[in-house]
Amino acid sequence: MARLAVLGGTPLCTHPFPEWPQRGEREVELLSEVVRSGHYGFFSGDKQFRFQQAFAHFQGARFGIAVSNATVGLQVALLAAGVGPGDEVIVPAFTWVATASVALFVGAIPVFAEIDAETFCLDPQAAEAAITSRTGAIIPVHLYGCMADLDAFMDLSEKYKIPIIEDCAHAHGSQWRGQGAGSMGHLGVFSFQETKTMSSGEGGILLTSDPTLEALCHSFINCGRLRPGDHLPQRVLGYNFRVTEFQAAVLLAALERLEDQTRKREDHARVLDRYLAEIEGILPMRRDPRVTRQGFYVYTFRWEPEAWGGATRDQFLVALQAEGIPINPLYTPVYRSELFPNASRFYPQVVGQVYAELRLPITEQVAEQVAVGLPHRVLLGSEQDVIAVVEAVAKLGANIDELRRVPVVSPSTLRD
Numbered sequence: 001m002a003r004l005a006v007l008g009g010t011p012l013c014t015h016p017f018p019e020w021p022q023r024g025e026r027e028v029e030l031l032s033e034v035v036r037s038g039h040y041g042f043f044s045g046d047k048q049f050r051f052q053q054a055f056a057h058f059q060g061a062r063f064g065i066a067v068s069n070a071t072v073g074l075q076v077a078l079l080a081a082g083v084g085p086g087d088e089v090i091v092p093a094f095t096w097v098a099t100a101s102v103a104l105f106v107g108a109i110p111v112f113a114e115i116d117a118e119t120f121c122l123d124p125q126a127a128e129a130a131i132t133s134r135t136g137a138i139i140p141v142h143l144y145g146c147m148a149d150l151d152a153f154m155d156l157s158e159k160y161k162i163p164i165i166e167d168c169a170h171a172h173g174s175q176w177r178g179q180g181a182g183s184m185g186h187l188g189v190f191s192f193q194e195t196k197t198m199s200s201g202e203g204g205i206l207l208t209s210d211p212t213l214e215a216l217c218h219s220f221i222n223c224g225r226l227r228p229g230d231h232l233p234q235r236v237l238g239y240n241f242r243v244t245e246f247q248a249a250v251l252l253a254a255l256e257r258l259e260d261q262t263r264k265r266e267d268h269a270r271v272l273d274r275y276l277a278e279i280e281g282i283l284p285m286r287r288d289p290r291v292t293r294q295g296f297y298v299y300t301f302r303w304e305p306e307a308w309g310g311a312t313r314d315q316f317l318v319a320l321q322a323e324g325i326p327i328n329p330l331y332t333p334v335y336r337s338e339l340f341p342n343a344s345r346f347y348p349q350v351v352g353q354v355y356a357e358l359r360l361p362i363t364e365q366v367a368e369q370v371a372v373g374l375p376h377r378v379l380l381g382s383e384q385d386v387i388a389v390v391e392a393v394a395k396l397g398a399n400i401d402e403l404r405r406v407p408v409v410s411p412s413t414l415r416d
């Protein structure tokens with residue numbers, strides 16, 4: 001009789017993991033204030049201003065500019081940094097597509113660079129090798145549950161005079177040598193989309209400590225308007241990327257919980273690191289001592305193919321899910337996306353870009369054979385919950401013969 005649940009055995013974990021987003025009376029109270037006040041929009045209420053200030057302060061930046069989502073936030077960051085037609089933007093090849101597509105939106109060309117195999121974040125040496133006279137910005141992403149090497153990226157910025165835009169869509173609460181994610185680069189951009197570790201359904205925020213960049217970002221998201229006291233050389237052609245007071249109300253409540261949740265996730269990630277490291281064929285991510293607080297959007301680890309006797313990572317994912325462990329497929333190499341060839345009609349700068357021929361071996365191996373990730377809500381449960389993950393992984397490790405027989409489905413069909 002089969003032991004693995006995917007082949008008819010008994011699932012190891014039958015109790016539910018915590019739901020996300022967590023929510024409570026505080027959201028109801030703050031949302032009711034908005035409804036009662038009738039101040040729904042950007043101009044009339046004060047919650048957006050309170051939230052921008054509080055979040056920027058929490059991450060250690062001078063200014064916060066709330067935006068409709070992080071995709072447009074990154075686009076505005078590029079515009080504010082002066083990136084435009086014909087410029088190149090260096091991005092990691094393993095990330096969400098928006099990190100790269102925003103370059104197209106401003107007329108620039110995404111240049112994909114290799115990742116670090118032990119953190120899955122943009123490799124600074126690969127980024128440096130990709131710099132040319134046309135490089136307009138570098139966007140390191142603090143991916144899943146690791147931070148990009150900010151010391152190295154700020155050195156590159158200094159050496160080549162290139163702005164750094166931190167993509168912090170996964171990094172709420174993270175700190176590099178005590179300094180908040182998004183506050184070291186020229187600009188930082190966070191997402192508040194539903195699955196993120198702070199959520200208002202959709203939403204985002206730009207952080208900066210530079211008053212000129214702040215005024216530019218504000219202007220770009222607010223139809224090109226200037227405020228009294230803004231000293232910009234000229235008006236900009238702005239969008240309406242503003243947020244509502246409803247989003248700000250929910251975010252104010254979420255921010256009150258962020259520190260405790262970040263600590264809990266980090267504590268449980270340490271437990272996973274410790275026990276998963278004892279299982280052959282599993283390698284937890286490298287923990288850089290300069291990361292003094294780590295926000296976890298996804299808890300990732302390396303599944304080392306050589307140790308699993310011919311079973312594949314995708315068989316492992318399917319089998320782990322059948323054991324009752326929520327697990328998501330991770331990103332595919334962005335340069336493989338069909339979006340880029342399809343975009344050429346509207347974004348002529350990609351015509352002639354040979355993305356289809358690009359080969360970045362670490363990215364491809366990580367994306368296709370090695371990377372495994374648990375959604376952050378798993379880390380918000382009890383210690384028993386995270387131990388259940390370890391036991392399920394160990395169960396697969398002890399039944400490799402069965403694992404090899406698991407029918408393979410595409411991991412993209414797996415849903416948490």
Ligand SMILES: Cc1ncc(COP(=O)(O)O)c(C=O)c1O
Nearest residue numbers: 069070071096098169191192193
């Ligand atoms: C790394 C990264 N950057 C940017 C974004 C874009 O965020 P949003 O969905 O708020 O536009 C995401 C969203 O998932 C992301 O994961």
